[in-house]
Amino acid sequence: MTQELLAQAQEKLSIYMQALSDTQYSAMPSPTLSLNQRGTIAGAAILQKHHIRLQPTLFEQNKTYFLEQVLPHELAHLIAHRFYGKVSPHGREWQHIMEGVFKRPAIRTHQLDISRLGLKRFSYACSCGEVALSIRRHNKVVNKQQSYICRTCRQTLAFVAEK
Structure with a gap:
């Protein structure tokens, strides 16, 4: 294939x-x-x-x-x-x-369904709701190398659970 x-x-x-x-x-x-x-x-x-x-x-x-x-x-x-x-x-x-x-829309990111990729995701939350982060980003948070901020409410995302 x-x-x-x-x-x-x-x-x-x-x-x-x-x-x-x-x-x-x-x-x-x-x-x-x-x-x-x-x-x-x-x-x-x-x-x-x-x-x-x-x-x-x-x-x-x-x-x-x-x-x-x-x-x-x-x-x-x-x-x-x-x-x-x-x-x-x-x-x-x-x-x-x-x-x-190319007569194509200048779209920066895709909105494809990634659920069937089988990648481990980690749930983080802010006042807007939950956001799924990749294992790479989760590990950066755990190792205190990085924190992530919600694009909408500007709050720091807090770990909730592994998905």
């Missing part, structure tokens, strides 16, 4: 690369692809290696979304880096590429 997913992603990537041919980004070389992104991140652009990593389980469960949104999202990061240098990750250059070149 992994090889089939990779082949679908490669095929779609070549279509996006073709779309660049009539733009100022026509000299963009095609990046390499792999299905080895871990955790809940849908994809990652590895700027220094000109490489895109995709999360295989989420990809398999959400093929259309990955091919139509995640792949151009990560490719836009590589293009912005190559043509503009060090810029804000989701700044105006990236947004221009997403909306102007």
Whole structure:
């Protein structure tokens, strides 16, 4: 199944690369692809290696979304880096590429169902309610390396239970 997913992603990537041919980004070389992104991140652009990593389980469960949104999202990061240098990750250059070149909404984060990934989550709370943190973030709290603040009420999140 992994090889089939990779082949679908490669095929779609070549279509996006073709779309660049009539733009100022026509000299963009095609990046390499792999299905080895871990955790809940849908994809990652590895700027220094000109490489895109995709999360295989989420990809398999959400093929259309990955091919139509995640792949151009990560490719836009590589293009912005190559043509503009060090810029804000989701700044105006990236947004221009997403909306102007790929005709896709400039969405920063996915809202995919991650419950089937089998990742251990930890429940934290504030006055707004509960928030699930990853084991990595939980360990940072336990080891007193980091605390997390609710984006809405600005309270420090407090540990409730393991999920």
